[in-house]
Amino acid sequence: MTSAYFSGSSEAGPRSAGKILGAARTVLSQQGYPGLTIEAVAAEAGVGKSTIYRWWPNKEALIADALAQVFRADEIPDLGDTHAELRQAVDMTISNYDNDEMAASLPALAVGLLPNPDLMARFREVFLLRKRENIAVALRRAADRGDLPHDVDTDLVQDVWAGTILYRRLMTGEVLDEHLAEHLVKIVTASPEQFSHKSCP
Amino acid sequence: MTSAYFSGSSEAGPRSAGKILGAARTVLSQQGYPGLTIEAVAAEAGVGKSTIYRWWPNKEALIADALAQVFRADEIPDLGDTHAELRQAVDMTISNYDNDEMAASLPALAVGLLPNPDLMARFREVFLLRKRENIAVALRRAADRGDLPHDVDTDLVQDVWAGTILYRRLMTGEVLDEHLAEHLVKIVTASPEQFSHKSCP
Amino acid sequence: MTSAYFSGSSEAGPRSAGKILGAARTVLSQQGYPGLTIEAVAAEAGVGKSTIYRWWPNKEALIADALAQVFRADEIPDLGDTHAELRQAVDMTISNYDNDEMAASLPALAVGLLPNPDLMARFREVFLLRKRENIAVALRRAADRGDLPHDVDTDLVQDVWAGTILYRRLMTGEVLDEHLAEHLVKIVTASPEQFSHKSCP
Amino acid sequence: MTSAYFSGSSEAGPRSAGKILGAARTVLSQQGYPGLTIEAVAAEAGVGKSTIYRWWPNKEALIADALAQVFRADEIPDLGDTHAELRQAVDMTISNYDNDEMAASLPALAVGLLPNPDLMARFREVFLLRKRENIAVALRRAADRGDLPHDVDTDLVQDVWAGTILYRRLMTGEVLDEHLAEHLVKIVTASPEQFSHKSCP
DNA sequence: TAGTAAACGAGACGGTACGTCACGTCTTCCT
DNA sequence: AGGAAGACGTGACGTACCGTCTCGTTTACTA
Structure with a gap:
């Protein structure tokens, strides 16, 4: 298991799950919680916004998965x-x-x-x-x-x-x-x- | 002193401080924290947004004062x-x-x-x-x-x-x-x- | 009357109506019709997207007013x-x-x-x-x-x-x-x- | 020859050319021109998007062929x-x-x-x-x-x-x-x- | 008859623009 | 003069499609 754990779809995930969750943690530590925007994560991960929204319903679920990793x-x-x-x-x-x-x-x-x-x-x-x-x-x-x-x-x-x-x-x-x-x-x-x-x- | 306590200006406050903080608490309990917007508080209090911003620097300070009351x-x-x-x-x-x-x-x-x-x-x-x-x-x-x-x-x-x-x-x-x-x-x-x-x- | 004619609100309009309609015509002639996006017009006019949406319901109404000028x-x-x-x-x-x-x-x-x-x-x-x-x-x-x-x-x-x-x-x-x-x-x-x-x- | 006429490749066409152009006309009359999206046509035709893109370079060419039929x-x-x-x-x-x-x-x-x-x-x-x-x-x-x-x-x-x-x-x-x-x-x-x-x- | 190569369906991908919302600032107009 | 009303520039939201790109899976021709 590498990702999409929180969101429930534990068996699958985006190909770029690693990149995305890593980017989320990077943004989180650099900008803090209020500065963590989906757009910032997408940019940091070099990924389209829609790839994130395809797999996580919202910011909370994404952060949850990112935190669950650590x-x-x-x-x-x-x-x-x-x-x-x-x-x-x-x-x-x-x-x-x-x-x-x-x-x-x-x-x-x-x-x-x-x-x-x-x-x-x-x-x-x-x-x-x-x-x-x-x-x-x-x-x-x-x-x-x-x-x-x-x-x-x-x-x-x-x-x-x-x-x-x-x-x-x-x-x-x-x-x-x-x-x-x-x-x-x-x-x-x-x-x-x-x-x-x-x-x- | 009735308000603006958190924001530091303890000596004074808007004429409608009571209305505003009350409205903030009302919105808070009805919409929850994420639904508490300055615009909603202003509308609930029947007050202009600028009146709020005149006395509280931002949403956090306002909520702080509203909570401090209780x-x-x-x-x-x-x-x-x-x-x-x-x-x-x-x-x-x-x-x-x-x-x-x-x-x-x-x-x-x-x-x-x-x-x-x-x-x-x-x-x-x-x-x-x-x-x-x-x-x-x-x-x-x-x-x-x-x-x-x-x-x-x-x-x-x-x-x-x-x-x-x-x-x-x-x-x-x-x-x-x-x-x-x-x-x-x-x-x-x-x-x-x-x-x-x-x-x- | 300078604007907002098409959209019906002929008596009023955004303060920047002139800038916006001018920008619309500029973008129109430089990018052609399919290249005319609200975001491009807003950028060209140095205006927020919401200012455009506040006064024109959609791209069509904006273009209509822009063309009506000429x-x-x-x-x-x-x-x-x-x-x-x-x-x-x-x-x-x-x-x-x-x-x-x-x-x-x-x-x-x-x-x-x-x-x-x-x-x-x-x-x-x-x-x-x-x-x-x-x-x-x-x-x-x-x-x-x-x-x-x-x-x-x-x-x-x-x-x-x-x-x-x-x-x-x-x-x-x-x-x-x-x-x-x-x-x-x-x-x-x-x-x-x-x-x-x-x-x- | 049944299709791909407009796009120039008059000698050949997708197996599902008929389905696709028919779907295009269906979508066109049901949703109007602005509602005609490649994805809608593909769905209506029961066809993958890539099949359409393999034979028509873009939406315009597809519509052109669809209209040429009638x-x-x-x-x-x-x-x-x-x-x-x-x-x-x-x-x-x-x-x-x-x-x-x-x-x-x-x-x-x-x-x-x-x-x-x-x-x-x-x-x-x-x-x-x-x-x-x-x-x-x-x-x-x-x-x-x-x-x-x-x-x-x-x-x-x-x-x-x-x-x-x-x-x-x-x-x-x-x-x-x-x-x-x-x-x-x-x-x-x-x-x-x-x-x-x-x-x- | 089996093997193979194409065309296929499905749909994920990096993007762009959409139209909406709230921010915090600012201007206007009324009392 | 002070405040309500609300327009403004900004920027993130979540959605819809774009056109590209892998994926296995048919399908239909060749060997």
């Missing part, structure tokens, strides 16, 4: 060490957001897709679910080891992690360093019962 | 009860984000302002700093009581809170209920040492 | 001499068509307007009726003198004149010289009874 | 009666133009070909010369009978006839009835000396 959703290997695994999960999340390209584009994308539930669902699938499941596996492994509650709320953990990281990056502009990473891991490991489903008062 | 940054009263105070802080944050108008607009705004550091700084001042300081007071009060470390990292606490809430609202679409609120409070109170400045390993 | 529909003065007056009428018709701009554009215009009866009616009014009435006056004057039948079919006369001239110019490409002009006049004066309404067999 | 250029038989023969010539001309397909398309075609002298020459050959020569034969026969001057200007006669007919059809929209036909014949027979080459003053 969005990491790796599996967390079993290191035998819960802290190390969770740190790896947090680091992966940080690396996903620690560039203007992604930090600015993902929320803008979400905003653009909000009115369209179908596209929003697809967005979540591509950018959230795949990564979340991989991290959830590591979290459940930690639960098996007894380091986390057996009914650990993997979604809450990841909402706290990704939310904090994205918020810092986009809104406050603070750096995403290993201090933060360590804090985020420890918040979970230090009071694991807060991230259990049944821990409601 | 963004809560209340002081947290001394209730003598740390948990109750923190819960109040979290509830205020949730109430700020628990509507599409704000959830979609704030990130879109941030993205629009990102390339302009001055406006971004002003944005942070209006939407983050005022609220943060009020909550920081409560956090430091809790530290004085001994419920939190004396060097509590008020920014980290609030990044976790607001980040998680905004992320849920915008990206995953999950509900923001009192379960979540309680979890967020307890994350902090259950392992307070994780939110201390010096707690780095 | 289309002659003079009154034929009473010279006391039927032959001289008719020759003047024929000469005026020839001068209207004896340039590529008009010869190529008028039929193209007619073809473009054919599907729209309203615009076609307006086209006839602007380009045919005004001129025809002026010539009809001269023809009736000739009838009063006894040089033509009292019920002279002024439309037929002018159909023969304009038809022959336009056909030569556009289809056969032959020159429109004074030989032709003289023939056309004499065709009418030599057998005037053929141009009477009641002369049907 | 353009009549019959010989005028010797009826022994000048008036009857000329009336037949005029009727043939009328029948050529008395449908929107031809009336709108021929001028549009001429306009499109104007900038290209070669194609224009070919256009004249196909649509004018063949018919003109057949009619010229009848006119010269009339001259031999003494009904027209021996140096009758056959071109002028036909310019007057075809010009008047086409002008009525395209520009004024008046009907082409037998009144008109009779007038056109009589204009020539009533003052034949006006249609002589040497009759210049």
Whole structure:
């Protein structure tokens, strides 16, 4: 698979999919999200506008595919060490957001897709679910080891992690360093019962 | 002072500031962020476009002022009860984000302002700093009581809170209920040492 | 009145009507009818496309107004001499068509307007009726003198004149010289009874 | 030979020439000249675009061939009666133009070909010369009978006839009835000396 | 009868122009 | 004098066709 992933037609794509998505990322990092126009991408890719519109219904879908190329959703290997695994999960999340390209584009994308539930669902699938499941596996492994509650709320953990990281990056502009990473891991490991489903008062 | 707050000219405003900001909020909730155009606001407010441009430099500033009107940054009263105070802080944050108008607009705004550091700084001042300081007071009060470390990292606490809430609202679409609120409070109170400045390993 | 005549809004027009219609004629003579694009006219006039679209609904209306500026529909003065007056009428018709701009554009215009009866009616009014009435006056004057039948079919006369001239110019490409002009006049004066309404067999 | 006549390659043609030219005429009468696109013709004919482009260089050539199929250029038989023969010539001309397909398309075609002298020459050959020569034969026969001057200007006669007919059809929209036909014949027979080459003053 | 070369349908491609929309600036006219 | 009304130059939008160009697939002639 090389492209047209977000738009759904995962089996096929334009011959110039690579050129186009690459151009989209180039324009995105040079001009920022508001400066990313289809015409600019077409020009940068040396491609006709219609070739882009033939395969992506709109700017949002194109950007989604372009970002999907660089969005990491790796599996967390079993290191035998819960802290190390969770740190790896947090680091992966940080690396996903620690560039203007992604930090600015993902929320803008979400905003653009909000009115369209179908596209929003697809967005979540591509950018959230795949990564979340991989991290959830590591979290459940930690639960098996007894380091986390057996009914650990993997979604809450990841909402706290990704939310904090994205918020810092986009809104406050603070750096995403290993201090933060360590804090985020420890918040979970230090009071694991807060991230259990049944821990409601 | 009634308006033009974000744009800096806090001492004055157009005669129709109220009408205009109200119209902006109306359009925002009816058409969503992408449908909010200056021309639509002018029409809704029964006002000339130039009147808007006379007082707000661009669409972003206008939206910022419109949102600032409904963004809560209340002081947290001394209730003598740390948990109750923190819960109040979290509830205020949730109430700020628990509507599409704000959830979609704030990130879109941030993205629009990102390339302009001055406006971004002003944005942070209006939407983050005022609220943060009020909550920081409560956090430091809790530290004085001994419920939190004396060097509590008020920014980290609030990044976790607001980040998680905004992320849920915008990206995953999950509900923001009192379960979540309680979890967020307890994350902090259950392992307070994780939110201390010096707690780095 | 300087413009927007064809489009109906005769009382008003864009501030740059002159520039725009002039540019249209320039492009028309330099690029020919098929090369006349709205974008080319806008560029030549140093004007935004939207200014053109604000005042003319489409390319046809614009060209119509541009041509109307140079289309002659003079009154034929009473010279006391039927032959001289008719020759003047024929000469005026020839001068209207004896340039590529008009010869190529008028039929193209007619073809473009054919599907729209309203615009076609307006086209006839602007380009045919005004001129025809002026010539009809001269023809009736000739009838009063006894040089033509009292019920002279002024439309037929002018159909023969304009038809022959336009056909030569556009289809056969032959020159429109004074030989032709003289023939056309004499065709009418030599057998005037053929141009009477009641002369049907 | 069935097609590709206008384009010059008279010896051969696509297997689907019939389908294509038929589709062209169908589209022409259903959508009008401006709606005739190569893609529409290809779709209507159930044919690939490239098949059309393989045999016709452009839209104009295709339309020309499509029209050539229905353009009549019959010989005028010797009826022994000048008036009857000329009336037949005029009727043939009328029948050529008395449908929107031809009336709108021929001028549009001429306009499109104007900038290209070669194609224009070919256009004249196909649509004018063949018919003109057949009619010229009848006119010269009339001259031999003494009904027209021996140096009758056959071109002028036909310019007057075809010009008047086409002008009525395209520009004024008046009907082409037998009144008109009779007038056109009589204009020539009533003052034949006006249609002589040497009759210049 | 099989092999081959053309013509074919389908449709992607790089383009151009379309007509629309909103921007942010500007001018005009009314109150 | 201030503001509503809205025209202006600009530039991106998404659409429609252009004419060119691969693709396999018939089709029909040759071997």
